[in-house]
Amino acid sequence: MNPTSLDLSMFPRYALLEGPTPIQHLSRLSTQLGGATIYVKRDDLNGLGGGGNKLRKLEFLMGEALARGADTIITVGARQSNHARLTAAAAARAGLQCELVLTRAVPRFDAEYLENGNILLDDLLAAHVHDLPAGTDALPFAEARADTLRSQGRNVYVCPLGGSSPVGCLGYAEGAAEIAAQSRASGIAFDHIVMPNGSGGMHAGFVAGMKALGLNPPSVTAFAVYAGAEKAHATTLDKANHTACLIDASLRVEAGDIVIDESQLGDGYGLPTDAMRAAVRLLASTEGLLIDPVYGGKAFAGLLENVRSGxxxxxxxxxxxxxxxxxxxxxxxxxF
Known part of the structure; x- marks a missing residue:
């Protein structure tokens, strides 16, 4: 029998979650499609900062930052980064200063994109935003800013894109164990697990966790939303192996354990597709659930295509x- 828990107690952690997130059956949508039975893992239902999956990573990232005595956290992302917003929220709860290095990665110049959504919340959460032009490598800027603050006596922790360091990825290794436990408790075995792949950290952590639990990583399909399949695969495989090594130095993730589908990427990161729009509308109108247009919308469009095609x-x-x-x-x- 496969275990359903991982011992990650050796890693410092700062509590941001409110317990396991529920798994819900999409009965109306499943009936309407007339194919596979569809469930959702509601990682959007965490309360802090508007909720979202990045809080799983941030429990370990903030834990490491606080263990190092940090008083400031800096992270990077696109203008509408969900990770940046939740880093700001986690910093506010922990009493840390937060700086966000955000790039104009999506060619949008309208006010609703530049000033609404996550960027509005970043301001309410008292984060200091550095607005960088498209094509800028944000991480060197963040490191240079950290050095400046350190010269002023600050203790700064720098967090990578998406929080997808090996330590951050541990959050989704534990997420895999959480799903395994829920599957066993409910008696529902999941033949396929579907998620988006952006910075690759969620997918990497999930696969590392499944590998450690003796489960089947290729049952996970991640739809690329940030980079093409080849680049996303290489990035995810590397992160998965670094994360697996933290869990167990003898653990190895193989190339075949990472399954990435780029069919929903469209013209690129943050750029809408017709399939994404249709998926967002269908889930909202049949189940009353709202998914985002950048990550979840494209991945759910891929799920729908795979159900309809058989x-x-x-x-x-x-x-x-x-x-x-x-x-x-x-x-x-x-x-829309």
Whole structure:
């Protein structure tokens, strides 16, 4: 029998979650599609800062930052970064100063994108935002800013894109164990698990966790929303192996353990597709659930395509990891 828990007690942690997030059956949508049975893992239902999956990573990242005595945290992302917003929220709760280095990674110049959604919340959460032009490498800027603050006596912790360091990825290794425990408790075995792949940290952590639990990593399909499949695969595999090594030095993730589908990427990161719009509307109108247009919307569009095509069979159970990012909808009003 496979275990359903991982011992991650050796890693410092700062509590941001409110317990396991529920798994819900999408009965109306499953009936309407007439194929596989669809469930959602509601990782959008964490309360802090508007909720979202990044809080799993931030429990370990903030834990490490506080263990090092940090008084300031800096992270990087795009203008509408969900990770940046939740880093600001976690910093506010922990009493740390927060600086966000955000790039104009999406070619949008309208006020709703530049000033609404996550960027509005960043301001309310008292984060200091550095607004960088498109094409800028944000992490060197963040490191240089950290050095400046250190010269002023501050203790600064720098967090990478998406919080997707090996330490951050531990949050989703534990997320995999949480789903395994819920699956066993409910008696529902999930034939397929679907999620978006942006910075790759969630997918990497999930696969590392599944590997440690003796489960089947290729049952997870991640839809690329940030980079093409080849680059996303290489990035995710590298992060998965570094994360697995933290859990167990003898653990190894193989290339075949990482399954990435780039069919929903469209013209690139943050750029809407017709399939994404249709997926967001369908989930909202059948189940009353709201997914974001950048990550969840594209991944759910991929899930729908696989159900309609029969790739996910009529007698199979499919679990979609609903990652949050709802504030992004308000920055994409014109896309709908």
């Amino acid at each position: 790739r996910y069979g009529a007698h199979e159970n499919v679990l979609f990891v609903m990652t949050g990012g709802l504030p992004g909808l308000y920055a994409y009003r014109s896309a």
